[in-house]
Structures are given as C-alpha cells and as structure tokens.
Amino acid sequence: MTLRRSLLALAVATIAGLGTLTVPAIAAPTAVRSEPVHSYTDAVRETVWVDTGLTAPDGDRVRVAADIVRPRTAAKVPVIMDASPYYLSRGRGNESQKKTYDNAGRPIRFPLFYDNYFVPRGYAVVLVDLSGTARSNGCVDVGGRAEVASVKAVVDWLNGRATGHTSATGPATAAATWSTGAVGMIGKSWDGTIANGVAATGVEGLKTIVPIGAISSWYDYYRSSGAAFTNGGPASLAAAVENEQGAADCGAVKAALTKGSPSSGDLTPMYRERDYVQAAGKVRASVFVVHGVNDLNVKSINFGQWWAALPPTVERKIWLTQAGHVDPFDFRRPVWVDTLHRWFDHYLLGFDNGIEDEPLSTVEEAPDRWRDDSSWPAGTPLTLRPRPGRSAEVGALGADAPPAGTVAALTDNGSTAYDWITNPAGASSARVVYRTEPLTSDIRVSGTSTITVTATSSAPAARVSAVLVDYGPATIRDYRSTGEGIRTLATRSCWGESTAGDSACYLDTATATTTVTENVIARGWADLGHYAGLDHRRVLAPDTAYTITFTLATTDQVIRAGHRLGLVIGGADTRHITSTGGSPRLTVDLARTALHVPIANTD
Template sequence: MAIRRSALTLAVAIVAGFGALVVPASAAPNPLQRTEPTYSYANAIRETVWVDTGLSAPNGARVRVAADIIRPSEVTSGVPVIMDASPYYATLGRGNESQKKTYDSAGKPIQFPLHYDNYFVPRGYSVVLVDLSGTARSNGCVDIGGRSEIASAKSVIDWLNGRATGYTTATGTATKTAGWSSGAVGMIGKSWDGTIANGVAATGVDGLKTIVPIGAISSWYDYYRASGATFTSGSPTGLTQVVENAQGAANCASVKSTLTNGSPSTGDYTAMYRERDYVQSASRVKASVFAVHGLNDLNVKTINFGQWWNALPPTVERKIWLSQTGHVDPFDYRRQVWVDTLHKWFDHYLVGIDNGVEDEPGSTVEQSPDVWEDDSSWPPAKSTTTLRLTPSGTAGVGTLGATAPPSGTTAAFTDNPKIGEYDWINNPTATSASRLAYRTGALSSPIRISGTSQITVTATSSSSAARVSAVLVDYGPATIRNYRATGEGIRTLSTRSCWGESATGDSACYLDTAANTTSVTQNVIARGWSDLGHYAGLETRRNLSPGTQYTITFNLATTDQTIPAGHRLGLVIGSTDSSYIAAAGSSPRLVVDLSKTSLRVPLVGSI
C-alpha cells in the first residue's frame, strides 16, 4: 500500500475567519481535512492561453493549443490545476449530456463542460480544458494519440510550471504566464481524454502529480486490433475526421497517410502503433493513478486498463474502480461517492492535505448492480489456475477442468462469419458446426476471476488465414447491468441534481441516472480475439499452410467477476466473432488439438 504523506508539498488555503489565507509550504501541520467552497464561482477568472507545443504542423506553422482556464479571482498564486485535454469540445461534447465549450462574442470561455469547474473552482482549484492539436481552437493535426496530441497536454503542464511559452492569441506575439499556478496538475478524462492522461504520464513530466483515466486506452493497437485480428469499429484515419477542425482537414493529409499506412489490414503491430503504445513507457510514470473502467466496456476494451495497471512501477501510488457498466463515467453510476472520493483524491495529491485517501481500499469493484466490494489492492487473485478441455460423448462439447485430455485429442468447427459470441454461447450441451463449448460442473462455492486470463490454442486451418476467438461465460441466472443497451448499463432520468455552483451559461445541475438492469441465464464475462497468422509475433502476419499445426497464445479481456455457487464457468472457442472482428477473408475449417490447448485464469477460489 502507498506510504502516507504527512508533510505539505504545496501551498494550501486555510479557511480562517474572514476568508482564505494562503500559507507557505513550510507551515506544518496542515489543519485542513478538505478544501471547502470558499471562493466565488460567478466572479472566477475565465481566460484562454495558446501554448506553443514546440512542434510544427505540415504547413510549417508552429502548433499552438488552446487552453481554456477558469480559476478563483481571489487567489493570485499557489492554485492547483485539474486538466482535461480532449479532442471533443467542439464536436461530440463531453459527459452524458454531450456538453460543448461555449464562448461570448469576445471569445471568452463561458461553459466549461462537466462538473469539475462548478465543484472545484469554489474550493480553490483551477480547471484547464485543453483542445488537442487540430481540434476546436488549436492548430496542427489530429494524430490519434501520437506525438502531437501528447505534446498538446504536456506543453500546457510545462507552461503551468514556467517551462513553455503561452500566448494571448492563436497567432500573435503577446505572451502570458501562469504565475497564479502552483504547478501541481492532475489530469482527468474519459475515453480519448483519459488516454492522453496515460500518454502524458508515460513521459514522466514534472508537475503532473496524478492522473484519473476513465475508460482510457493504454495502447492504440489494442483499440483497433486484438492479437492480429482487426476490429470492425473503424480506423485511425476515420476517427480524425470525427474531431478535426477546418484547418486540420485542409492541411493534414500527410498525417492521415501515416495513420493509414501504419494500420494495415494484416493486423500487424507497426511503428505507428508502437509510438502510441504507452504501456512500453509506463516505467516512467511518477504521478499517482486512479484508474476507472467499465468491465463491460466494448468500446475501449478492458485489456487497456489491465495491461496499464500491471506495467505501472511498484512505486506508483494507485487506486482502481471497476464497474459493471460499459463505456460510462462514474459520475453517471455512483455520483455521490464518486464526487466525494475524487475530492479527497485531488485534495491529497494536488493540495497536499493529509486526509488518508492513500490508505483507503485500493480497489472498489461492482459485483452486481449497485453492490460494491472493496479490497486492499487489485487484483486480489494471487495465483493462476490452468484449465483444460476434455471432450464428452457429444462432438465439440466437453468439460472444463484440471484434467488434460489424451495426447492427440481433437475437435473441429467451421468459421461462420455471419454469427458470433452471442450465438456461440447458446445450447452449450449441443454440437454446433461453428464453435466448441466446454463447461465446469456446477460450482459448489463461488469463485472470482480477477485479472487477465490467457489462452493457448493449437490448431490447423484449411485455408491460409484464420481467426481464433475465445469467450468466458457465466452460465446461470443473474440480474446484470444491461450493458449492451443504449446507456451501456445506465438510464437517464428526468430529474437533476447540482454539484457545485452555477453561473449564467454554465449550470452545475445534471440529469440524474439509475442502473438499467436485465435478467439473463448466461453472460459473457471476458472475450479475446486473434489472427492465427500472427502465431510467431504481432509484427508480421504469416500465411498458414493447410493441415499444419500452429500454436497461438493471446489474452482475454481483463475482468473481475464473481460466479455464484450453482453456476458453471464456460469456455467457448470460435473463429470470426461477427459482433467485433472482421473475417480473415475465407471460412476455414479449424481442427483444435485439445491436448495442446489450455486456459490460464486468475482465480480466487477453486473449481
């Protein structure tokens, strides 16, 4: 567990009698237990600075990114910073209500999306919302988590610490400094925003004290590919067109060409993806990490948080929240507890308050709708259980357990790219032409799968290319969050609740939400995909020789699921999972050598 900090590292505001008094860092002990809403939100300073990233756009112009700032007018120094760097402020918007930035006729920012400004500015924080390069009011190009986007946020942190140049306009020469800033920055954001937080933390930049990545990518390869298999959800070049501004569309053809060429349909792990793989640089992270992810997030797959978490240095102080939702912000599934926890987290890491948040449970996991379980650390599983596939008297069906089948035991199926996992898991005791199904007996006691499972499959293919997919299934009745429906496990209500202070043009009141649940008799709890032609590595896809055995090992989605007593754990193996991946170009027959196939599961309990 993290070491508790007792000394102040930053200036803190002490609520005393007639207002706020700023005291130096040498003052000790710190009498504050939490920051309070002492400052005027209505009178807060709202301004924009354009920060030089140190990079040049393809047209030769220096890239400046727009950072919209709101900060207390009563404090002129020592103000901590909450930053959300995003490509979405002028396009899709942020939050459940898709809020966008708004400005007055002079270009001064009016609406700051989300509740961070409403809640934290009265408590003495500044909020800085950065437009990533090539989006909204920033110039340059959208490069999908690449060098320019990471520099977009990193350069603003440098400016807040006096190491970069900021300007009063997008193209002018008048400069602006951040003398009001304490230099302590916490980055937060969901999806692409949280992804940038991961990427900037992986640079080890000084001044970044904490990150709160929510549903964030840790490797862009794993957003578009899975062990060589290609997701059907889009392409890097297509994503640029969703968020880029007019100058980006006009000037960034060369960047788009790099993205297209670096993302071949072969599924290879290229230099383009390597640049956008923050896991390989996780050893540089110094900031604390409060990671949040939906265990049923089928947009940013959960392998992204699992591999990031595992790669963080042991010295990094950390905390994790895992929900049963899909791609959803915790503000929309556990609002009161989330705001309170985030408040304590920022107070500790950005203000220096010794409130003990680092000694609280390091893991909070939603076990069933609105039922949460705390653990001291994550994952709680300390060992890996190897499970084998043993056939029964029914072709393609068998037992999942500790006993290995005799050498040379095989089972076969034929790829049907028109169906996928939600078809495969049906009728698990019957033969299917398109998948294999293996289940444990009814569990005598609950088990908990917590972490990243891994499967090794040995198979022959009747054609030169083939996909191999695997899904873990909880077979048994349950009420779950309806993560496949609109809202991905939540429903939006007509009532509103307020979180902080409002001003004209920026309300602190947001639509309430509640869990959206459904009853099931079986539920996929983890899935993984691969291209068999990447059996020798991700860098190059190889053609398969029909009839030749190939062995591939790949990860399933990171998860944390408790399977009740009386249920069965199932493993289903198929080929093209039509809901998520593209076919290999044919419909091969796959013969799986069960004696050389195994599943390794991070397990609490026993089967």
C-alpha cells in the same frame, strides 16, 4: 486434484495474487477538506494558446488552446486538466456538452462538473483542445507524439517551462503566475488516454492522473493479437474530430495513420509509438484508474496491462464497474464526487486526509453492490483444460488434459459469440464449448486470463476467438443496452455553483439491469497467422498445426455456486472483429490447448 476440489480449495484459502500491490492497513481519514470559499461567478475565465514547439503542415508553430477558469484570488492554485479532441465536435459527458464562448471569444461554458465544483474550492480547471481540434492548430495524430507533446507543453507552461500566448497567432505572451505547478489530469476515453500518454513522459509537475475508460495502447484499441476490430481505423477517427484547418492541411498525417494500420493486423512502428504501456516505467504521478469490465469500446485489457506495468512506487487506486463505457459520475455519482474531491485534495493541495491509505480497489460485484480490497488483482492463475464430453463439440473443462491427439472441429460461418454461448449442451458447427461441473461455492475471476490454442486451418488465414462464460441465472447491469448499464432520468442534481452560461446541474441516472441465463465475462481474439509474433502475419499452410497464445479481457467477476464456468472457442466473432473471408474450418488440438484463468476466493 479435480477441478471441483481445486476451486473449492481456492474459495476457502487466502489467495495472494501474483504481482499485486498491497497497501498499508486502512487508517481513518481526517476531516481535512477544501471548502467552497471562492465565487464561481467572479472567477477568471480566459484562453491561453500554448506553444508546443511543433510545426504545423502550413509552417506555423502549433499552439494548443487552453481554456481556463480559476478563482479570483492572489493565492496560487493547482490545476485540474482535461485535454480532449471533443469539445467542439461530439461534446463531453452524458449530455454531450460543448464549450461555448462570448462574442469576444472568451470561454463561457466548461463541459462537465469539474469547474462548477472545484473552482470554488480553490482549483483552476483547464480544458485543452488537442492539436488540430476546436481552436488549436496542427493535426490530429490519434494519440501520437504531437498530441502527447502538445498536452505536455501545457503542463510545462503551468510550471514556467513553456510559452503561452494571449491569442492563436499574435506575439503577446501570458505567464501562469497564478499556478502552483501541481497538475492533475482527468478524462474519459480519448481524454484519459492522453493523460496516460503524458504521464508516461514522466513530466515534472503532473502529480496525478485519473484515466476513465482509457486506452493504454492504441494497437489494443484497433487490434487484438493480429485480429482487426470492426471500429474503423485511426484516420477516420482523426477526420471525425479535426477542425477545418486540419481537414484542409493534414492529409499526409491521415495517410500515415492509414499506412500504419494495415488490415493484416501487424504491430507497426505507428502503433508502437502509441503504446504507453512500454513507457509506464517513467510514470511518477499517482494513478486512479476507473474502467468498466464490460466496456466493449475501450476493451478492458487496456486498463489491465497499464495497471500491471506501473512501477511499484506509483501510488494508485482502482474502481471497476459492471457497466460499459460509462463515467463514474453516471454510475455512482455521490460517492464518486466525494472520492475524487479527496483524491485531488491530497495529491494537488497536499491535504493529509488519509485517502492514500484507504482500500486500493473498489469493485462492483453485482449491480450497485461494491466491495473494497487492499490489493488488485485478487486472482491466482489456474490452468483449465478442455476435454470432450458427449460429443467432440460439447465437453468438460477441468484440470486434466485430454489424451494426445484429441481434437475438435468448427467452421467459421460469420456468427458471433452471442450465438455461440446459447444452448451450450447442443452441438454446433460454429463453435466448441467446454464447461465445469456446477460450482460448489462462489469463485471470483479477478485479473487477466490467457489462452493457448493449437489449431489447423483449412484456409491460408483464420481468426480464433475465445469467450469465458458464466453459465447460470443472474441479474446484471444491462451493458449491451444503449446506456451501457445506466438509464438517464428526467430529474437533475447540482454539483457546485452555476452561472447563466454554465449550469452545475446534470441529469440524474439510474442503474439499468437485465436478467440472463448466461453472461460473457471475458473475451479475446487473435489472428492465427500471427502465431510467431505480431510484427508480421504469416500465411497458414494446410494440414499444419499452429500454436498461439493471446489474452482475454481483464475482468473482475463473481461466479456463484451452482453456476458453471465455460470456455467457448470459435472463429471470427463478427460482432467485434473482421472476418478473413470464406469459411475456414479449424481443427483444434485439445491436448495442446489450455486456459489460464485468475481465480480467487470471495471472502
């Protein structure tokens, strides 16, 4: 069957995506909802230092600071927790808010809107300083055992299983007698990453997590199938957020991070320890994933592999935006606050509001245009093969493989994917490009693509990049701009109650768009020397073909009728990954190269 007929058939058929989770038929939610009946001004504000059971390099027990704001009530309340390394360094949210304290050290400002909105509605909000940051002692180990164990200890303390103290070093204890023990963790980026890690311990009392733009495997934050990203290393990230004590005492921890992250791109024991996907089977909490499919900081493979690894018994929901590394409070604010409110009401207060029966996935198809579905991902893998066209470097993408021995060559010259995708009909020594015929109907790429590349390198080391491109005019979120798809306005809107030291009013945002003639919808990178596995990079022999299979970014994008789907293969995409040096020449065996892309209909 030709590609055109295959895609057309897919566009009109009902596609049941492999491995998807289907929810029951949508039921109308009830009106049950928590209301703002408690005074935010009179709320209890305190700090408890929780003993993590760990020992710091100076021999002291590690205690993490948990800043708490809770209703002044005799009733027990559930907890919304955001554990972060950023509260006194980079800050949180679009306005980079930091915690503030009075002269006695009592917390005054709690960043983000969670406290202002949810405390009056009967929730406590607990903001935890990760070990080695802000007012916690210990060391920053970048998603390792210390960070996960320290936050897990706070969940245990809220359930009466760990010891809390009224000061950083003193013996006086504090019990969470006010807590129901029900905890929901939320956070963007590193914060959401720790939520994933704590959930993967299966800790009792953690009822739900809401990871936003979160990492599921730190290897996949710093590496891609052996290729090193240009985002530095874990030791430099630790140094950026650690407090003065950590800077003085935690040199050995940072040295271990550096040793465990070699430039070879090998998957080391250090990275295996920080792979929460492998422990996803322990997750008992419900999971509400939010991610930008154009997130070039925390690449979207992180949510794709996490979602796929969750046990089928885990109740879940997913929001995907066309923006980059952006919080939903800044790309869909009113709907987000309402949805999050009902999510926490259900999983932390036990309200029967029907949210668990609402559409499982919400995907932004185009700027500010959203679709709901009962399952995700929607795509079924379709195998596409590159074939030569007018020249070896510019060809067709279809269902049929080219004859054995068909090859194409490229030279890694240090350029980027943005250079490669322009002028697709022209020859270029830096890349090869293959495109379908213009599509006769809309198709949807929904899920995680993989590619198998067979290539010979002129050098003992080489990188391979693969880029999936939508060729055709479109207006998209401007995810490559400073705001990554949003603009910050001068006006403010308020979400909850304010005090003199903690405002509930935040700068409004609007969608930032741009017009394009081609758009990258998924990209992946690999080091060819890892063809036999990620544990060890091998030296490439000349005139020897090596086959490697690697993933492209998880995505959900609609390609319109009349557009072409393109595959571009190049060397080191230096916008994202480091080069091996020199200018390796790659000869790609097209007969042994195949793209597997998840295609769905758009009905």
